[in-house]
Amino acid sequence: MSIFVDSDTKVIVQGLTGGQGRFHGLRNRDYGTKIVGGVTPGKGGTDVEGIPIFDSVEEAVVATGATASFVVVPPRFAAEAVIEAAKAGVSFVVCITEYIPAQDEARMYNTLRRDYPGTRLLGPNCPGVISPGQCNIGITSGDIALAGGPVGIVSRSGTLTYQALYDLSQKGVGQTTCVGIGGDPVPGTNFIDCLAAFEADTDTKAVIMIGEIGGSEEERAAEFIKEHMTKPVVAYIAGVTAPAGKKMGHAGAIISGSQGTAQAKMKALAEAGVTVAKNPTEAAELMVEIVSKLK
Amino acid sequence: MDLFEYQGKQFFAQYGIATSPGDVADTVDHAVDIADSVGYPAVIKAQVQVGGRGKAGGIKIVNNREEAKIQAGNILGMDIKGHLVKRVWVEHASDIEKEYYVSFTLDRSAKLHMAMVSAKGGVEIEDVALTDPEAIVKYHVNPLDGITIAEARDIAVRAGIDKPAIDGVSEILVKLYDAFVKGDADLVEINPLILTPEHKVHALDAKVTLDDAAAFRHPEWEAYRATQEYDGREKLAKELGLNYIGLDGNVGIIANGAGLAMSTLDVVNQVGGQAANFLDLGGGADANTMTSALEVINTDHNVKSVLINIFGGITRCDDIARGIIEALSRVELKDPLVIRLDGTNAAEARKIIEPYVSDKLIVRPTMMDAAQTAVNLANGGDVK
Numbered sequence: 100m101s102i103f104v105d106s107d108t109k110v111i112v113q114g115l116t117g118g119q120g121r122f123h124g125l126r127n128r129d130y131g132t133k134i135v136g137g138v139t140p141g142k143g144g145t146d147v148e149g150i151p152i153f154d155s156v157e158e159a160v161v162a163t164g165a166t167a168s169f170v171v172v173p174p175r176f177a178a179e180a181v182i183e184a185a186k187a188g189v190s191f192v193v194c195i196t197e198y199i200p201a202q203d204e205a206r207m208y209n210t211l212r213r214d215y216p217g218t219r220l221l222g223p224n225c226p227g228v229i230s231p232g233q234c235n236i237g238i239t240s241g242d243i244a245l246a247g248g249p250v251g252i253v254s255r256s257g258t259l260t261y262q263a264l265y266d267l268s269q270k271g272v273g274q275t276t277c278v279g280i281g282g283d284p285v286p287g288t289n290f291i292d293c294l295a296a297f298e299a300d301t302d303t304k305a306v307i308m309i310g311e312i313g314g315s316e317e318e319r320a321a322e323f324i325k326e327h328m329t330k331p332v333v334a335y336i337a338g339v340t341a342p343a344g345k346k347m348g349h350a351g352a353i354i355s356g357s358q359g360t361a362q363a364k365m366k367a368l369a370e371a372g373v374t375v376a377k378n379p380t381e382a383a384e385l386m387v388e389i390v391s392k393l394k
Numbered sequence: 395m396d397l398f399e400y401q402g403k404q405f406f407a408q409y410g411i412a413t414s415p416g417d418v419a420d421t422v423d424h425a426v427d428i429a430d431s432v433g434y435p436a437v438i439k440a441q442v443q444v445g446g447r448g449k450a451g452g453i454k455i456v457n458n459r460e461e462a463k464i465q466a467g468n469i470l471g472m473d474i475k476g477h478l479v480k481r482v483w484v485e486h487a488s489d490i491e492k493e494y495y496v497s498f499t500l501d502r503s504a505k506l507h508m509a510m511v512s513a514k515g516g517v518e519i520e521d522v523a524l525t526d527p528e529a530i531v532k533y534h535v536n537p538l539d540g541i542t543i544a545e546a547r548d549i550a551v552r553a554g555i556d557k558p559a560i561d562g563v564s565e566i567l568v569k570l571y572d573a574f575v576k577g578d579a580d581l582v583e584i585n586p587l588i589l590t591p592e593h594k595v596h597a598l599d600a601k602v603t604l605d606d607a608a609a610f611r612h613p614e615w616e617a618y619r620a621t622q623e624y625d626g627r628e629k630l631a632k633e634l635g636l637n638y639i640g641l642d643g644n645v646g647i648i649a650n651g652a653g654l655a656m657s658t659l660d661v662v663n664q665v666g667g668q669a670a671n672f673l674d675l676g677g678g679a680d681a682n683t684m685t686s687a688l689e690v691i692n693t694d695h696n697v698k699s700v701l702i703n704i705f706g707g708i709t710r711c712d713d714i715a716r717g718i719i720e721a722l723s724r725v726e727l728k729d730p731l732v733i734r735l736d737g738t739n740a741a742e743a744r745k746i747i748e749p750y751v752s753d754k755l756i757v758r759p760t761m762m763d764a765a766q767t768a769v770n771l772a773n774g775g776d777v778k
Contacts, residue, residue, distance in 0.1 A: 174607060174610075175610060175611070198606075198607040199607060200578055200605055200607045200608035200611075201500060201578075201580055201605045201607065201608070202537070202575055202578055202605070202608065203608075205500060205505070205506075205507065205537045206537045206538060208505050209505070209506070209536055209537055209538050210538060212505075213536075213538060226707070238677070238707060238708055239707065240706070240707050240708075240737065240738050243737065254653075255653065256651060256652065256653020256654070256656075256657075257651050257653065257677075257707065258649070258650060258651025258652075258653050258654035258705045258707065259651070259653035259654055259657055260653075261705050261707045261737060262654065262657075262705050262736075262761075265705070265736060265737060282652060282653070284500060284502050285500070285502065285505050309653070311652075311653055311656060312656070314502045314503070315502070315503055316502075316503075319503070335657075337653050337656040337657040337660060338656045338657075338659075338660065339660045339663065340659045340660050340662075340663045340669065341656055341659065341672075342639075342641065345639050345672075347639070347652055347655070347656050347672055348637050348651075348652020348653075348655060348656070348672070348674045349652045349653075350607065351502070352652060352656070356520060361660075377660075377664060378657065378660065378661050378664065378761070378762065379657060379761070380760065380761060380762060
């Protein structure tokens with residue numbers, strides 16, 4: 100089992116004819132993901148390496164029965180592309196686009212929340228989701244993941260997600276699903292959504308959560324873990340030494356005043372019974388220990 | 395991008411938000427001319443992006459041409475907490491009956507816009523939030539709906555804004571929201587928003603942070619960008635397309651991905667060192683990106699060793715390795731490099747680097763090992 104996506108998930112790629120879309124879309128297909136179509140307005144009827152292209156998401160969904168979409172379009176068109184997918188009834192949208200204007204992102208999020216509550220958005224500015232051995236939507240390198248579980252991973256950072264996947268796989272511990280929620284201020288899917296899904300997934304036995312400075316999502320996740328999670332959670336928070344007032348790469352990674360520090364997040368998580376690691380490698384080591392005791 | 399006060403006022407003017415009549419000057423003569431034309435008493439305000447400029451002597455009221463000349467001369471060129479005053483804003487001094495606070499920003503938890511209004515303006519709003527949180531009214535605005543004048547009035551009334559100011563404050567709230575959304579700002583703040591004895595409401599200060607991601611639809615921001623102040627290295631890094639932030643330590647950092655870069659700073663700290671910078675190469679970095687990164691760090695005289703921490707995803711480690719080797723031929727590096735490469739094509743990358751390994755180019759198998767070695771070297775120790 101897995102969360103959000105599995106071997107039956109049919110995926111269309113919005114922007115498949117672009118450089119990035121083609122590269123990652125084909126890479127996802129090579130991994131075994133069911134990429135059933137692409138969408139580029141004006142290019143309907145053509146194909147990319149045998150994958151049919153449609154003019155609209157609606158046409159693609161009708162023709163292929165896709166339930167998921169991978170949005171790889173430039174920032175100025177991304178919000179509209181996500182909303183188009185939701186309108187067409189796509190229930191799971193992964194948007195990797197970085198630098199979507201904050202005003203567009205807030206409108207996009209609230210449009211989905213109000214008008215298309217049946218659509219889950221992952222991202223934007225995220226690496227995507229991978230259920231190892233089943234489905235990979237996004238930019239994660241499939242070969243660093245190991246199928247078979249029992250660990251679920253949820254992370255705000257791309258490279259730290261890869262690091263966690265790699266460390267676990269190297270030590271022979273597999274993953275059910277690895278979700279990158281992204282580093283923007285208004286992520287479509289947050290820690291709690293993923294933690295709740297992992298808690299409900301019978302094959303996931305433990306969860307690694309990787310957070311970073313900025314916002315208060317980690318603190319809210321700590322509250323959720325305290326009240327609702329029975330499965331062990333190991334957390335790592337990046338940015339302990341980050342200075343206040345500077346955006347550390349991600350639009351959402353900024354300490355403003357006393358808000359959003361790594362220290363506050365680590366404290367909240369520790370108080371919720373989470374095992375807090377000092378660095379990503381230690382997080383994997385602690386998880387290996389937990390998993391060995393499960394068996 | 396944070397705007398200077400004068401730019402914030404120009405930005406507000408586009409959305410019909412009233413400010414005191416005034417203008418910006420970068421010479422004493424021009425400042426005096428503006429003071430003459432707006433009429434005395436006038437205020438001369440240092441244009442720096444740092445708090446506490448009043449206390450530092452950067453804001454002065456002048457009553458005549460002579461005083462204007464003296465004070466403009468004092469303030470221009472002044473150093474306020476490390477910020478050089480290059481410009482002053484000169485405006486007619488307003489008579490103030492009351493000072494209020496209004497702002498719009500994004501509430502990340504609620505994922506909605508949020509208005510904040512307080513009848514206690516003119517002081518640091520963070521202090522009000524600590525000592526008298528009840529004095530700040532917070533109101534969520536759904537970006538799909540916007541804010542109506544009726545809602546704005548309701549907020550103003552709840553915030554305890556004085557009766558004669560209700561109309562003026564609510565009108566400004568609606569215009570300020572318009573500026574926030576159409577102007578693609580992350581923050582718009584007026585503190586103080588004043589009520590004059592003639593019962594007029596207008597902005598006495600302007601704090602605006604623009605969303606850099608929206609720059610593509612605002613060609614007019616070019617003028618704001620021209621006045622942004624970066625230190626030399628931050629400027630160079632920006633030109634080279636790198637995400638760089640200067641820090642105080644002596645271990646130069648190059649990593650791919652914001653999370654890994656942040657984590658690298660932390661790990662350096664954990665093993666007893668201090669990072670000299672945050673530098674994220676971004677996704678898909680190649681030889682050119684790597685060379686640029688090394689060029690930027692090479693200009694930092696505090697740096698004693700450089701830690702390159704790469705986890706290949708989209709970024710291919712062999713590209714990074716070629717970049718490092720190429721950089722060695724293009725730039726004369728003053729500091730030893732400690733390299734850790736994992737992920738996509740890491741084995742090939744290590745092979746590429748192997749012939750060049752020396753006491754100035756060290757490869758370590760893990761992030762922790764690499765950090766430890768880089769810190770030892772920066773602190774004057776040897777490779778072991």
